[in-house]
Amino acid sequence: MSAVTRVYGLMAEFDDPTSLVEATRRSYQDGYRRMDAYAPFPVEGLAEALGARKRVLPLIVLVGGLVGCFGGFFMQYYIAAIYFPLNIGGRPLNSWPAFIPVTFEVTVLVAALSAVFGLLILNGLPMPYHPTFNVPRFKFASSDRFFLCIEARDPKFDRDATRNYLMSLGPREVNEVED
Amino acid sequence: MAVTPPEELGNMSVPPVIAPGYTFASITDKISAIVLSQRTPRGWFVGFAISFSLVMLLMYAIGYLLLVGVGIWGINMPVAWGFAIVNFVWWIGIGHAGTLISAILLLLNQKWRTSINRFAEAMTLFAVASAGLFPLLHLGRPWLFYWLFPYPNVMNVQPQFRSPLVWDVFAVSTYFTVSLLFWFVGLVPDLATLRDRSTSLWGKITYGMLAMGWRNSARHWHRYEIAYLLLAGLATPLVISVHTVVSFDFTIAILPGWHSTIFPPYFVAGAIYSGFAMVLTLAIPLRKFYHLEDFITARHLDNMGKIMLATGLIVAYGYTMELFMAWRTGNKFEWYMTINRMRGPYWPMYWTLILANVVIPQLLWMKRIRRSTLALFLIALVVNVGMWVERYVIIITSLHRDYLPSSWGMYSGTRWDYAVFLGTIGLFVTLVLLFIRLLPSISIFEMRTLLPQAKVEGEEA
Numbered sequence: 001m002s003a004v005t006r007v008y009g010l011m012a013e014f015d016d017p018t019s020l021v022e023a024t025r026r027s028y029q030d031g032y033r034r035m036d037a038y039a040p041f042p043v044e045g046l047a048e049a050l051g052a053r054k055r056v057l058p059l060i061v062l063v064g065g066l067v068g069c070f071g072g073f074f075m076q077y078y079i080a081a082i083y084f085p086l087n088i089g090g091r092p093l094n095s096w097p098a099f100i101p102v103t104f105e106v107t108v109l110v111a112a113l114s115a116v117f118g119l120l121i122l123n124g125l126p127m128p129y130h131p132t133f134n135v136p137r138f139k140f141a142s143s144d145r146f147f148l149c150i151e152a153r154d155p156k157f158d159r160d161a162t163r164n165y166l167m168s169l170g171p172r173e174v175n176e177v178e179d
Numbered sequence: 180m181a182v183t184p185p186e187e188l189g190n191m192s193v194p195p196v197i198a199p200g201y202t203f204a205s206i207t208d209k210i211s212a213i214v215l216s217q218r219t220p221r222g223w224f225v226g227f228a229i230s231f232s233l234v235m236l237l238m239y240a241i242g243y244l245l246l247v248g249v250g251i252w253g254i255n256m257p258v259a260w261g262f263a264i265v266n267f268v269w270w271i272g273i274g275h276a277g278t279l280i281s282a283i284l285l286l287l288n289q290k291w292r293t294s295i296n297r298f299a300e301a302m303t304l305f306a307v308a309s310a311g312l313f314p315l316l317h318l319g320r321p322w323l324f325y326w327l328f329p330y331p332n333v334m335n336v337q338p339q340f341r342s343p344l345v346w347d348v349f350a351v352s353t354y355f356t357v358s359l360l361f362w363f364v365g366l367v368p369d370l371a372t373l374r375d376r377s378t379s380l381w382g383k384i385t386y387g388m389l390a391m392g393w394r395n396s397a398r399h400w401h402r403y404e405i406a407y408l409l410l411a412g413l414a415t416p417l418v419i420s421v422h423t424v425v426s427f428d429f430t431i432a433i434l435p436g437w438h439s440t441i442f443p444p445y446f447v448a449g450a451i452y453s454g455f456a457m458v459l460t461l462a463i464p465l466r467k468f469y470h471l472e473d474f475i476t477a478r479h480l481d482n483m484g485k486i487m488l489a490t491g492l493i494v495a496y497g498y499t500m501e502l503f504m505a506w507r508t509g510n511k512f513e514w515y516m517t518i519n520r521m522r523g524p525y526w527p528m529y530w531t532l533i534l535a536n537v538v539i540p541q542l543l544w545m546k547r548i549r550r551s552t553l554a555l556f557l558i559a560l561v562v563n564v565g566m567w568v569e570r571y572v573i574i575i576t577s578l579h580r581d582y583l584p585s586s587w588g589m590y591s592g593t594r595w596d597y598a599v600f601l602g603t604i605g606l607f608v609t610l611v612l613l614f615i616r617l618l619p620s621i622s623i624f625e626m627r628t629l630l631p632q633a634k635v636e637g638e639e640a
Contacts, residue, residue: 018636024397037397040203040372041627044635047401057405061413076340079329084337098341101424105349108417112357112410116364119406123399126391133394139375141395142368144203144627 006179008131009035009151010162011138012171017043020146023169024049027150030165034154038132038147057118064114065107072106073099134178149177196291196629198473203627210623211376213469219616220468227612233605240598241316249319251595258578258590263317264428265570266600269453270310270607271351271425272446272566275418276454277303278358281365282414285407291482293629294474298465298611298620299458300362305610306457307355309603314347316599343427350424357417361410367393368403368624422450429573435516436577439504445497452490452536453566455483459559461611463552465620474621477550484549487562491540494569498537512582520576524589528572535565 014020017039024037028051037046073096080086081093120126132138132149141147148171150162159176166174201209244251254261277299284292315321327348329338338345370390377383393399426446429437459480466475505517520529539561548554580587592600614620627633 017633021635038395039397039400040207040395041368041624041633042400042404043397043633046397046635050397052398052401055405057402058409061409075329079337080340084335086339088341095341101343101346101420101427102340102349104420105346105353105417105424108413108420109353109356112360112413115406115409115413116360119364119402120391122402123396125393125399127394128392130392130394138394142372142375143207 007152007159008134008177008179009149009154009157010159010166010174011132011135011147011149011177012166012169012174013137014146014148014171017046017146019170020148021046021049023148023166023171026169027148027165031156032150032154032162034151034157036149036151038138038141038149040142040144040146043146057115057122060118061111061115064118065111068107068110069103071110072103075106076102131177131179135175137173137175152179196293196476196478197626198476201473201630202632203630206626206630207372207376207623210474210619210621210626211373213615214373214617214619215377215382217469222464222468223612223616226608230605230608230612233601234609236598237602237606240595240602241312244316244595244599245321249317251593252599253591253593253596255588255590257581257586257588258575260574260578261590262592262596262600263313265567265574266603267310267313267317268425268446268570268574269567270306270313270603272422272450272453273457274303274306274310274354274358274454275422275447275450276458277301277306278354278361278414278418279451279454280458281361282411282418285411286415290629291479293625294471294621295458295462295479295483296625297362297365297622298461298614300358300365301614301618301620302454302457302461302611303358304355304362305607305614306454307351307358308610309607311351311355312603312606313599314351343424343431346424347428350421354417354421357410357414361414364403364407364410365622366618367391368395369619369622371395372623373619419447422447429577434577435510435512436501436520436573439501441497441500441504445494445500448490448493448497449566449569452487452494453563455487455490456559456562456566459483459487459555460563463556463559465615467552469615469620471621474626480552480555481546481549484543484555484558487559488540488543491536491543491562495537498533516577516580519580520572523576523580525572525576525579528568529576532565532568532572535561536569539565 012023014023020037020039021043024035024046027035028049033051035050037043037050039046076099077094077096080095080099085093087093132147137145138147148166148169150157150166156162163174163176252261252263254263277296280292280299281296281303284296315324318324326336327338327345338348340346367390370386371393374383374386374390377386423443423446426442430439430442432438462475462479462483466472502517505513520526540558542548542554542558548558575590579590
């Protein structure tokens, strides 16, 4: 931990979800914004404590579903009525009730694909490298440990002041995250 | 009334969904050890040897089929559908329980689904993969399967979207894709756990690439939960639509025994019925060989037994209504078909189906039976057989006697039919065994949320 390396942030380690949520909430109240919390499972109220309120994903899935719905129907209409019309006993070419099952399936397919790819893109995954993994104990974030990382790009960030601040939240230890 | 403390009540009447005394770390250790450090039980190798030889049989049977053609199967006029479609419907149905557990029970907030949903979803994928083989091979020229999809081509020919067989192509391919996505999204955090815990370079690289850099960030988890819920919401109507569309393959045809409005609901119920039977068939040996009794508890087996009983009763209602409608409508072809099913040349099949799907599962009313793993396992096997026979009866007896006696015939599977069928069972078991060995068969992160210490205590925000 030499002073010359660039710092991504400071990471505090906690024992249980309750203290992590509490520490996150206090840091947000005290003006820290560029931070992230890490937990081995979705912890209730943690994202809210970080100030994450925007929900773009449902909108993406809705748009995907609508695209699938209209696209799926139009594909069948175009093929059955315009591109490859088959007159079977004089029945209407745009026999829309028969197009419902495929329209439904395409709707679900495109909506599900946009949910998954929307999730990956919004989360910035796949991401082969991230500075948090430089902290040796960070591997326990996927097992039983809880972390709060205040990032260096936060305007309030100061190497020593923020370290002291994090120490005051009662963590198990505070580590510097190399960039 | 004597007051019983709720925690004691919980122990007495309803076994917990997870045995007490676990921590985040011990759950993680126990589940990931199966993949990372524990020695593979000898039973796994025996099972793999048997199932992989059946895969070889499948390869042989498919190779010969491609060389010679579908004439090696028992299909001919008037029974042109035969084993291929029986097996297709059977396998697709088995897949349905996985989606039911992972999506519908998630939306219904059934916490007990957590420990069984991962391998039930895997089972769905492998069952749908086995199912998908049959219509493909049945095409006659499987290498031209892409003709089923609409694409600009020099022949200027397009699929007929008024045909239920084209609906099936879309339903099954969508079902497989969405199940795969749902399963993979659920796996990502656990793959990150395996990446962080793996001690071998190979494990770190493989699981690391699959985990895509997942770092358990709260912001990620937030979106993840939304995405997972939305996928569950999408998969729920999807799973119902898939077997409905499969039943349309039959009901849209004006054939006695097929052309009936009861088919969609009764097919969906039958699918879930056979699917739960298969989940039990897999879960009971899994929990025994890998000592997972703490995670897949008596409560899970009991609940699955109840769902089997409920869906079995819906199926029994379907059989009864088929009989009633055949009699009540007064259609003589419909009535002849019904009598022919019960007393014609295929009568043993019909009565096997009634015995296996309706009579024997009534044992599940008894708590003692639902609590006995052996009895439950045997009943599940019986239902697996019964549901296969059901599809056999529906397809063969409706087809083998046409409206005119001049076009009557008999059908039976050839050795190649049995080879392909056994081969897909081998393929399915092989994939399940590989999955158990290489990936966490129980969702680790969801199990963590079941622990009391996962709850955030303290003041209201």
